[in-house]
């Protein structure tokens with residue numbers, strides 16, 4: 001497994017290059033200035049800013065999600081009649097589940113299970 005990039009080297013452009021500039025929550029491709037690095041395991045829950053814990057989200061979605069877990073926010077979106085990009089979220093969580101950080105990997109595996117039950 002490749003070592004995680006140090007957080008300071010994870011740029012928005014590197015995430016856009018990896019993920020294609022699409023918001024994982026709403027599926028839109030906003031202007032670059034409207035994209036943010038979203039923490040899959042939220043910072044408030046001690047999520048780190050290394051590449052595998054980051055996904056792209058538009059500012060609006062990032063703000064609306066706040067510190068909810070991935071599955072909790074997906075559930076809220078579905079109840080609101082929205083269609084989160086489950087394919088992108090699953091791929092991001094699969095990547096995170098292979099993290100060298102046990103706490104992050106466990107969170108990702110749990111979230112994948114919860115998404116599977118929705």
Ligand SMILES: [Zn+2]
Nearest residue numbers: 023026058061
């Ligand atoms: Zn969005």
